[in-house]
Amino acid sequence: MKRSFQFAFTLLALLAMSGFAWSAEAEAPAAPETAEAAAAAAPAPAAAPDTRALDEEIQSIKKDVVDLNRDLFVLEEELLFPANTQVAVFLSMDVGEFFALDTVELRVDDKQVAKYLYTPREAEALLKGGVQRLYLGNLRVGNHELVALFTGKGPNGQDYSRGAQLKFEKSVGAKYLELKIADRQRKRQPEFEIKDWE
């Protein structure tokens, strides 16, 4: 009886040991698997810096393109409109209570050089302080005449048309002129002025 009990105990112990060994064997490959997974996962953090570097490179190239485009634009303007012949006309509006701008026509030395039709959005942008470059061209050194014709809605919403004129001398440097539309509160009328920025 005792011998059979010892035999049973030994058998159980052997079974338990073999079971442990089996489970150890079964679990053993898990370590390499985890190691493999870790090895596989390892490049992922390494890939992120690569993507970031690529993204930074793309951004850098984009910036270079923008810079190059700006340089080319400046170069084009310098070539097409050299400083010694360049004339630029700008337009600005102040208040706009007595005048709603519709069109502006520019004539230099009795020749139409620009005509612009304003949409409500553009007129609003001017009223908010925007300045529009209406014309960029070339003129010889000497005396010239600029005439600007404005049309739109005047006080009380009636059709309104006015002109402004400026005789100016073009010297060697670039010439900048500004058409200014402002309200004359005292007369309750719009005022049109051409300013020479020398």
Next chain:
Amino acid sequence: MQNRRNSLFLLAAALLGGALCGAAEPSYHLLGQSAPDFALRATSGSNFRLSEHRGEVLLVAFWGSRCGQCGTQLAALSRMVDTYRSAGLAAFAVNVDDNQVAAAEFAMAHPVTFPVLLDPAKAIARQYRIDNLPMLLLVDRAGVIRYVHRSYRSGSDAQYLDQIKVLLDE
């Protein structure tokens, strides 16, 4: 005799093929290019500039009051614009009549729910090389002319809708 008959048959076939090719719609020079910008006065009094509608799918319909199909086309386009306006569809009808009063009366008489622009000097029509009326241009959200139609027929609506949907989905 048989050879002569064959050659005559071939000649007739070639002539017919040539005629059919000639009848095909000519290509449009601005197709696939940016639509030239323009600003025009509308019959309602306000002004419209094409470039202010970048980001929308645009239908630019050139028409004249003496064109038979123009009114029907404008009515069909109005229905489409009403349906797809919220999805970003807009339209302009550019009139090329010399007589602006007739154009305004025509526009009033037809149910057009989008701006009717006046081009009495035909500067824009020349810029776009309009060679037939009605002429419809479909402009995508990037401002590129993608489709052109030089006429309006009974099945045109379905074709317009298919193309509009393609452009709206982009």
